[in-house]
Amino acid sequence: MHIILGSYYSLFSMIGWWGVFKKAGYSGWYALIPFVNLYFICKVITGNGLNFLWFLLPIINVFYAFYLIFRLSYVFGHGFMFGLGLLFIYGLFIVILGFGSSRYRGYR
Known part of the structure; x- marks a missing residue:
């Protein structure tokens, strides 16, 4: 059971990072x-x-x-609370970040 849940968690993470990289102007396959x-x-x-x-x-x-x-939360225009979401419910929030309405603002 744990292997299945861990596999889903990893899959969601890779899918989310694929979207994050695409929004930041990089190729999505870097997530893999x-x-x-x-x-x-x-x-x-x-x-x-x-x-x-x-x-x-x-x-x-x-x-x-x-x-x-x-910092990832801030470069996409979100604040501290979204960062807490990334910290505690990472799999869901990284997909929201990658495929939601968030825009990459840069690292400045």
């Missing part, structure tokens, strides 16, 4: 390739893809992941 997707996630959110290297540092990677989740 490990480490490449992390590079482009950081590039979409912070403007510098090499920031994914922070994930290689223990403990810091957890704080950086929280930062990226809330």
Whole structure:
């Protein structure tokens, strides 16, 4: 049962990131390739893809992941509450972000 739920969660996540990458002007297939997707996630959110290297540092990677989740909310024009939604109900909120009416505003 957990394998099935985990598979659905991963599928929703990839579909959502596909839409996020398309809105940000990148090819959607980047969502399917490990480490490449992390590079482009950081590039979409912070403007510098090499920031994914922070994930290689223990403990810091957890704080950086929280930062990226809330920053993702802001680069698409949402606020803190949407960031909480991304944090706690990630699979649903990433699909809403990728295929809803949100627009990519850039990482500035």
